[in-house]
Amino acid sequence: MIGELEKPMNEDHFFAFVKDKMQCGGIRHSILRGKPIQKVAVLGGSGSFAIKIAIQANADVFLTSDLKYHNFYEAENQLVLADIGHFESERFTKNYIVDFLKKKIPNFAIIFSEENTNPVKYL
Numbered sequence: 001m002i003g004e005l006e007k008p009m010n011e012d013h014f015f016a017f018v019k020d021k022m023q024c025g026g027i028r029h030s031i032l033r034g035k036p037i038q039k040v041a042v043l044g045g046s047g048s049f050a051i052k053i054a055i056q057a058n059a060d061v062f063l064t065s066d067l068k069y070h071n072f073y074e075a076e077n078q079l080v081l082a083d084i085g086h087f088e089s090e091r092f093t094k095n096y097i098v099d100f101l102k103k104k105i106p107n108f109a110i111i112f113s114e115e116n117t118n119p120v121k122y123l
Contacts, residue, residue: 001041001042002039002040002041002042002054002057002059003042004038004039004040005037005038005039005040007038008036008037008038009036009037009038010037011032011033011034011035011036014037014061015027015029015082018063018082018084019084022084022091023088023091024084024085024088025085025088025120025121025122026085026122027082027083028067028083029072029080029082030072030075030080030081030082031077031080033060033079033080035060036060037060037061037080038060039057039058039059039060039061040059040060040061040063041053041054041057041059041061041062041063042062042064043062043063043064043089044064044065044089044090045064045089045090046064046065046066046086047062047065047066047067047089048064048066048067048068048071048074050062050064051071051074051075051081052074054079055076055078055079060079060080061079061080061081061082062075062079062080062081062082063082063084063089064083064084064089065084065085065086065088066083066086067081067083085118085120086120087116087117087120088118094112098112
């Protein structure tokens with residue numbers, strides 16, 4: 001998904017915002033470009049296969065997870081790659097799934113788990 005922020009943010013403020021909203025323990029990222037962030041590409045889970053697509057879309061930053069060392073070179077200073085963690089990139093998806101299922105199957109009991117099953121811990 002690609003979207004635009006209402007107002008551009010500097011990189012430091014953008015990453016602080018993402019860290020807070022996505023409840024990340026940390027964010028691994030490619031070199032900062034010193035440019036405002038406005039156009040944001042997002043792909044939950046392992047998104048390295050879509051780096052070129054984010055570049056072609058002229059995104060300022062691509063938020064995803066499970067990036068390997070060499071993936072960070074693929075940014076080629078055309079955007080900032082940011083690995084926010086696999087669990088963190090998908091953590092709110094269940095909210096949308098539950099809402100969708102409640103609308104589609106209103107007479108079906110749906111249990112929303114509050115348990116954090118992330119095996120990755122941060123210091």
